Amino acid sequence: MTRHFLRDDDLTPREQGEVLELALAFRDDRFIRTPLTGPRAVAVIFDKPTLRTQVSFLTGIAELGGYPLPVDGTLARIGVRESIADTARVLGRQVAAVVWRTHAQTRLEEMAALAGVPVVNALTDEFHPCQVLADLTTVAQHRGGVASLPGTTLAYVGDGANNMAHSYLLGGATAGLHVRVGTPAAALPDAAVVARATEIAAGTGGSVAVVHDLAEAVSDADVVATDTWTSMGQEDAGAGRERLFEPFRLDADALALARPGALVLHCLPAYRGKEITGDVLDGAQSVVWDEAENRLHAQKALLSFLLEHS
Numbered sequence: 001m002t003r004h005f006l007r008d009d010d011l012t013p014r015e016q017g018e019v020l021e022l023a024l025a026f027r028d029d030r031f032i033r034t035p036l037t038g039p040r041a042v043a044v045i046f047d048k049p050t051l052r053t054q055v056s057f058l059t060g061i062a063e064l065g066g067y068p069l070p071v072d073g074t075l076a077r078i079g080v081r082e083s084i085a086d087t088a089r090v091l092g093r094q095v096a097a098v099v100w101r102t103h104a105q106t107r108l109e110e111m112a113a114l115a116g117v118p119v120v121n122a123l124t125d126e127f128h129p130c131q132v133l134a135d136l137t138t139v140a141q142h143r144g145g146v147a148s149l150p151g152t153t154l155a156y157v158g159d160g161a162n163n164m165a166h167s168y169l170l171g172g173a174t175a176g177l178h179v180r181v182g183t184p185a186a187a188l189p190d191a192a193v194v195a196r197a198t199e200i201a202a203g204t205g206g207s208v209a210v211v212h213d214l215a216e217a218v219s220d221a222d223v224v225a226t227d228t229w230t231s232m233g234q235e236d237a238g239a240g241r242e243r244l245f246e247p248f249r250l251d252a253d254a255l256a257l258a259r260p261g262a263l264v265l266h267c268l269p270a271y272r273g274k275e276i277t278g279d280v281l282d283g284a285q286s287v288v289w290d291e292a293e294n295r296l297h298a299q300k301a302l303l304s305f306l307l308e309h310s
Helices: 013-028 052-063 084-092 105-115 129-143 163-174 191-204 214-218 235-248 288-308
Strands: 041-046 067-072 097-101 119-121 153-157 178-182 207-211 223-226 263-266
Touching: 013 129, 013 163, 013 191, 013 288, 041 052, 052 067, 052 288, 084 097, 084 105, 097 105, 097 288, 105 119, 119 129, 119 288, 129 163, 129 263, 129 288, 153 163, 153 214, 163 178, 163 191, 163 207, 178 214, 191 207, 263 288
Parallel strands: 041 067, 041 097, 097 119, 153 178, 153 223, 178 207, 223 263
Antiparallel strands: none
16 A cells, blocks of 8 residues: 655654654654665655755755656646646656645645655645644654653644644644644634544544644643744735734743743744744744754655555
8 A cells, every 4th residue: 555644644743753863863863764765756745835845855865875856847837737637657767755735635645645665744824734744743852752742731822723733733643742822712623633633632642722822832842833923825915914914923922921941943044023032943942943944854754655565
């Protein structure tokens, strides 16, 4: 059976732990596994702007012994010039895996249904699961390993309806975290995602909560995360969105409500003075640069897992 990673709960808790342990091992030795030796090609498709996704996947595929094959989504025009189904059939005969950063989750699902090789979600409008793998790797790195994750409280503040909120709910619940999403009532996570995360948490000892007060979300948290208030495609609504989310800005006063030494996460790019202040992003509790590096290690671990289990 071909394994895919389209959303965070495509990995069981045990499998997620295996991937995170391997990610930490890759931090120590970047060449401990080379499952793409050949080199075998991996198609990496970009329909959206990218920095960390591009750098980490292209570097990681090469370090796994493979050949990263970038596909410019604006040139390929997948789903417009040529159907997703036909594209999947073409790619699946020539590459070992497909990594796709795109818009609707349904596009990724159609690719996975027909490619015949592992398909990885490098970001969609609904989920950003590779980022949350990197975030969990970062927490484990700074808090005593993967075994320390269950029982950790992670507060995410800002836009509760975006892909990061959804992936924190699913990925955090899978890791046994207590996930709190602090967001305005006008920006709630998808109800189906909350229900699925609640179901997962019941089996891992974690929990999920959606609250509408910054202090309630952040109080005594071990990890505090945020994200841009304006996701790709929402730029025209900038001023209105800023007014909506200003009460959920992560500043020094908000961080002081968390546990002493709480880690600060941001998936980047960050807009200092908006969702997070510069003193917090660049402060002693921020681990965002480790977090950015861990995209490389977590994605190498994920690709190794998918290739070895497909």
